[in-house]
Amino acid sequence: MSRLNAWIQERIPVHGDQLRELTNEPVPNHLKRWWFALGGTPAYLFVVQVVTGILLAFYYQSSPSAAWESVRYITEDARYGWYIRSLHKWAATLMIASVILHQMRVYFTAAYRRPRELNWVIGMCLLMCTLLTGFTGYSLVFEQLSYWGATVAANISDAVPVIGSFGKQMLLAGDTYNERTLPRFYILHAAVLPTTIILLMAVHITFIRLHGVTELHFEDESPDEPDHFNFFPDHLLTELTIGLVLMILLSALATVLPATMGPRANPLVTPEVIKPEWFFYVSFRWLKLFSLSVAVISTGFIIAAMFVWPWIDRLLIRLTRNEDASVYVGIVATFLLIGLTVWEAVVTH
Amino acid sequence: MQEPSGDIRGERTDAVESRPDGSESRRGFLEHAAGVTMAGGLTAGYGMLVSHAVRFLYPSETDPGSWQFVCTLDDLQPGDSMPFTTPAGAKLVVARQAEDPAQDDAFIALSSVCPHLGCKVHWEANNERFFCPCHNGAFDAQGNPIAGPPKAAGQSLTRFPLRIEGNLLMVWVPGTGISEVISETNA
Ligand code: HEM
Ligand code: FES
Numbered sequence: 406m407s408r409l410n411a412w413i414q415e416r417i418p419v420h421g422d423q424l425r426e427l428t429n430e431p432v433p434n435h436l437k438r439w440w441f442a443l444g445g446t447p448a449y450l451f452v453v454q455v456v457t458g459i460l461l462a463f464y465y466q467s468s469p470s471a472a473w474e475s476v477r478y479i480t481e482d483a484r485y486g487w488y489i490r491s492l493h494k495w496a497a498t499l500m501i502a503s504v505i506l507h508q509m510r511v512y513f514t515a516a517y518r519r520p521r522e523l524n525w526v527i528g529m530c531l532l533m534c535t536l537l538t539g540f541t542g543y544s545l546v547f548e549q550l551s552y553w554g555a556t557v558a559a560n561i562s563d564a565v566p567v568i569g570s571f572g573k574q575m576l577l578a579g580d581t582y583n584e585r586t587l588p589r590f591y592i593l594h595a596a597v598l599p600t601t602i603i604l605l606m607a608v609h610i611t612f613i614r615l616h617g618v619t620e621l622h623f624e625d626e627s628p629d630e631p632d633h634f635n636f637f638p639d640h641l642l643t644e645l646t647i648g649l650v651l652m653i654l655l656s657a658l659a660t661v662l663p664a665t666m667g668p669r670a671n672p673l674v675t676p677e678v679i680k681p682e683w684f685f686y687v688s689f690r691w692l693k694l695f696s697l698s699v700a701v702i703s704t705g706f707i708i709a710a711m712f713v714w715p716w717i718d719r720l721l722i723r724l725t726r727n728e729d730a731s732v733y734v735g736i737v738a739t740f741l742l743i744g745l746t747v748w749e750a751v752v753t754h
Numbered sequence: 755m756q757e758p759s760g761d762i763r764g765e766r767t768d769a770v771e772s773r774p775d776g777s778e779s780r781r782g783f784l785e786h787a788a789g790v791t792m793a794g795g796l797t798a799g800y801g802m803l804v805s806h807a808v809r810f811l812y813p814s815e816t817d818p819g820s821w822q823f824v825c826t827l828d829d830l831q832p833g834d835s836m837p838f839t840t841p842a843g844a845k846l847v848v849a850r851q852a853e854d855p856a857q858d859d860a861f862i863a864l865s866s867v868c869p870h871l872g873c874k875v876h877w878e879a880n881n882e883r884f885f886c887p888c889h890n891g892a893f894d895a896q897g898n899p900i901a902g903p904p905k906a907a908g909q910s911l912t913r914f915p916l917r918i919e920g921n922l923l924m925v926w927v928p929g930t931g932i933s934e935v936i937s938e939t940n941a
Contacts, residue, residue: 553873557888560871571812578813580928581872585813673845675874677887693889696906697870754890 431633443507450500457493467591472547473669491659516619522715524612541594552670686749819928840927869909
């Protein structure tokens with residue numbers, strides 16, 4: 406045994422102590438609450454997406470004449486295909502939901518403030534990539550709503566000033582949805598965006614290690630208890646527990662509410678009721694409220710403001726002399742987000 | 755981590771610092787120039803690759819479109835309209851609004867593609883309007899917007915160019931779309 410150890414030590418000259426030092430960031434106690442450890446959830450779900458996504462790619466075909474049929478094959482004929490596809494779909498839903506919740510907790514605890522502004526910006530890039538991945542993934546099924554959703558989205562891009570028409574051409578590979586469009590969505594969904602997400606996550610987590618997570622203190626914490634615990638093994642165990650619970654949840658959702666097939670894309674008929682995926686309900690409702698240019702420019706403005714929020718926040722504090730000004734903005738934004746989403750969900754048109 | 759021992763790697767010598775005779779600045783300049791040239795070459799080289807990649811990804815010119823035969827002038831009496839489907843699957847409505855074919859707007863051809871975000875509109879006979887289900891847009895029989903985002907933005911249904919050649923009505927239709935590919939398998 407010791408000879409084996411020595412053999413390994415000689416070839417991989419890393420010491421247990423070094424490993425421990427590398428992983429053993431002391432973690433503040435509040436991360437024992439799930440609400441504060443939410444950042445790990447999208448990371449875990451991302452791994453689920455990579456695994457199930459690779460499995461689906463064994464059968465998926467990205468040509469418009471074969472795409473819908475290949476998804477139908479996965480769903481109805483391939484053994485456990487329905488399970489793999491449903492896992493992929495539900496993990497996508499939960500991933501987007503947990504990114505949003507994670508961002509809300511960062512926002513409401515003002516954890517983006519100096520010196521963590523850049524990590525907020527990286528986080529915004531992660532949010533954008535995650536939403537884009539969701540959008541391109543939905544397009545791959547090539548059912549009616551996939552097709553018309555993509556058409557509408559490309560034309561929204563067209564309305565963006567200056568770069569919009571370039572963006573539309575790059576997305577659709579032409580003026581309209583054509584036979585070269587779907588392969589684009591596929592390569593974006595399965596290669597370009599996931600790689601980008603992995604790189605961004607690496608930077609995101611490096612920043613967290615460099616700064617440590619924001620220290621928060623709560624009244625119910627007694628002052629004589631230690632206020633930190635070890636990342637390894639304590640926090641890792643927390644994350645593993647969350648991972649197991651998620652896996653059970655995903656399996657249950659996939660079994661009870663499996664992914665289904667809508668009618669195949671038909672470019673000649675727009676369905677009577679057209680809706681995007683739930684995470685775009687907000688922007689869909691917004692589009693119906695205003696003319697296109699107003700909707701597009703205001704959306705662009707809101708996203709830009711979200712990106713530079715840490716600096717807007719500083720300005721707000723200086724102007725209002727109130728440390729918590731951002732909380733009020735956040736509450737209004739949250740109500741707007743929920744309100745518009747629910748509104749779009751309950752009406753047909 | 756161990757420092758590599760000097761006898762394997764060789765000692766590091768900082769030659770520049772130890773020149774007392776003025777060749778230092780000449781050498782510094784040369785090194786600087788070499789560095790700039792190197793960076794310039796790399797930027798130009800990889801820049802070229804990026805530019806080629808973007809142009810590769812940007813869609814190349816496709817079939818721009820053509821004039822298509824719709825009907826003879828006698829087939830369409832004033833007040834009548836008829837549907838027309840292009841080879842690429844675009845649906846149009848062609849209508850005759852005046853007796854005299856030479857008159858402006860005697861014939862109009864309206865696209866069924868909503869000018870808002872590209873969904874297909876359909877004619878609602880009971881409301882006498884074209885309706886777009888995507889964001890509740892509506893248009894009158896002439897294609898003028900009467901409700902929804904198209905109204906807010908003042909966007910009418912696109913009119914296709916028409917041309918009369920002798921007794922034949924011709925319409926200009928844009929190039930191929932996806933429906934040809936799909937209709938082969940959409941049985
Ligand atoms: C793929 C998506 C994402 C992953 C995997 C991820 C992962 C993580 C993890 C593991 C943490 C450690 C703290 C915690 O668990 O709460 C964290 C913190 C952080 N995240 Fe994310 N995150 C993602 C998206 C976002 C988004 C959308 C934002 C905001 C725009 C964001 C901003 C931040 C910031 C500023 C911190 C530091 C918080 C602190 O110091 O307390 N992240 N992230
Ligand atoms: S696409 Fe017709 S109203 Fe929006």
